[in-house]
Amino acid sequence: MEHAVNRDPAAAAPFVFATAQYESGDWDSAPTLPANLIDSVARYTSLPVAPQGVAVALASDDALRYPLLFLTGHLPVRFTPAEGRVLQRYVERGGLLFIDDHNHDVDGAFHKTVTEEVARLLSPLKPLPNTHTLYTCFFEFDDGPPTTSHELNGWGDNLIHEQLLAVQRDDRIQVLYSNKDYSSEWNFHPDNKRFLGKDPTRFGVNLVVYALTR
């Protein structure tokens, strides 16, 4: 017996922000980031967005249900075989994986291991041109990825990273990699957003728009 489902045809399916949960490392190192990004998507766009993000196991096929997967951490990353298989399927079939180095340190354990894993499972990361559509698809970022206040905070490599890295296919980003520590930049208490001169999560809105339209 099949059951009918009630749904408003005029209502589009909402965007759900998903954080990738992997076995090694600390996948939940930026716990308030999803709420801040969801707030920005709802604030600046008319895209329907789910009010709560989800944490989805990278080893589960459930990860394939989300257009954008966010992956962050400080610690070494080694994907399990199951995580590797899902990651490959996710990326090959059209998902966008955004990896942010919470250490903002090119000599750090997270950077070294996760870039190795991406190269092993997918393809080596390469610099993404600052003229890419990602930087203009909603907010305009003429100089490429916005600089964070954490890049020169005395921790990490103390470098301004001019470009993000990416794995692309046919001009479409499959994996986007950042050493700019957006995980720290966007991981503020939601109440503090009003005190920020310029909303740092605006680039996150571009990520969501890009993931949904290209």
Added chain:
Amino acid sequence: MPSRADAAAVAPADAWRQRAEWAARAVALVALALAWWLTGRPFTPNALAATDAVAAHDVQALADVVSDPRRAAVDLPLDSVPDAASRAVLHAARQAGVAVVWWVPTPSGSLPALAISTAALADPAGGTRVRVTGRDSAPAVLEDSLGWLDSATVLEGGVQWPVTGELRAFSVNQLGTHGSVGAPAKRQVGRVRLYAAPGWEARFVMDALEEAGWEVDAQFGIAPRVTRTAGAPAALDTARYAVVIALDSVAWSSAPAIARFVADGGGLLLFPDAAAGRAFASLRVATPGALLAGVPGGLRTDTPRRGLPLQPLTVLGAEAVVLERSDRAEQPVSVAAARVGAGRVVQAGWASTWEWRMLGGDDAPDAHRSWWRTLVQRAAYAPVTDRADAWSPLPGDAAPLADLVARLGPAQPMAATATRTGQERQAGTPSLPAPAPAWLYAVAALALLGEWWSRRLRGAR
């Protein structure tokens, strides 16, 4: 001068001679009468039975046989339809007066009635749909000049192949019977215009169609007064667009323009969320029913669309043609089409097809792309372009058995062939003048010569 009495008193030897002369006259008359009778009766041909069926497919052997002036008839056992050249030779022989009859030396007594047709696909990559009608449950092989392309078993009398690429001609072989047909004239296809909200469904529809070679235009509303475009959206016109895809309620505001586009010949793919709006009431092929959730785990089965949400098409319009049924209980209609104005509307009941691509089995991206490609082909406005170098196969090769029957008449029953007389073999074939046997004339001439010689020796005139 001898008197009548002298003449009456004939010597006994002369009496015997006169009797022999009368006998010679009688023999001559009988021979001439027999020759006349034989000339008047129907001719029994010197029928040729080909030594085996292979001989019927050897053009040179056939040409040698039918051009032999001693042959007045050809009797062919055929295990398959001869090729076009052989059929032409036999037809020419028949037209020239040679009696040609054929029969099938198998229990069925018939040959595959093969017929081939082609239609250009409305697809940017070109391609042809080859449809074959042939003997049921028998394998058919599709070939081109380089070799095999595909094979399939003919079911319910027909089989079809979509063939990609630019091929000049196609041949089909079923049970040894060959047919061939030229590629159809190409079709000119425009772009695809997508009306949809930003999201994975829209994105994956674009991905699938772009991977298949289509150029897709879309405009996504991201925020009030902010849109993001894909491709180069422009006003709807059949000169630019082949198909409009209305995925959801975003299309409602453009329904009047879409209706004009369809009336002008354009194609429309209508999906449940778009079809639900009153704006599309005049274009709907059917009424969407209640939404049924996808069958859990269905995306990983051999029929992956079971796993997709479905709004069955419940009340079909009078013009609607069912294109696809779901394999769920009661097999509800999932895709149907109708002509509207000069265009076509294809309405699908499936929703969230992106799940198929992301969550389906290993071949899911290919299958998803192929399904969307076929759907667009069915609706697309694609006028045929003239092609000067279109290649034509030999006449009659698209339906070889029909051509054989048209040229030579139907097959003779095998049993009748085995027992029929020469006269029966001639049934339905032109009657020929029969030659009189020469020895009859020789007998008549010799008899008359002997009679004359005898009379001269005895002094009579």
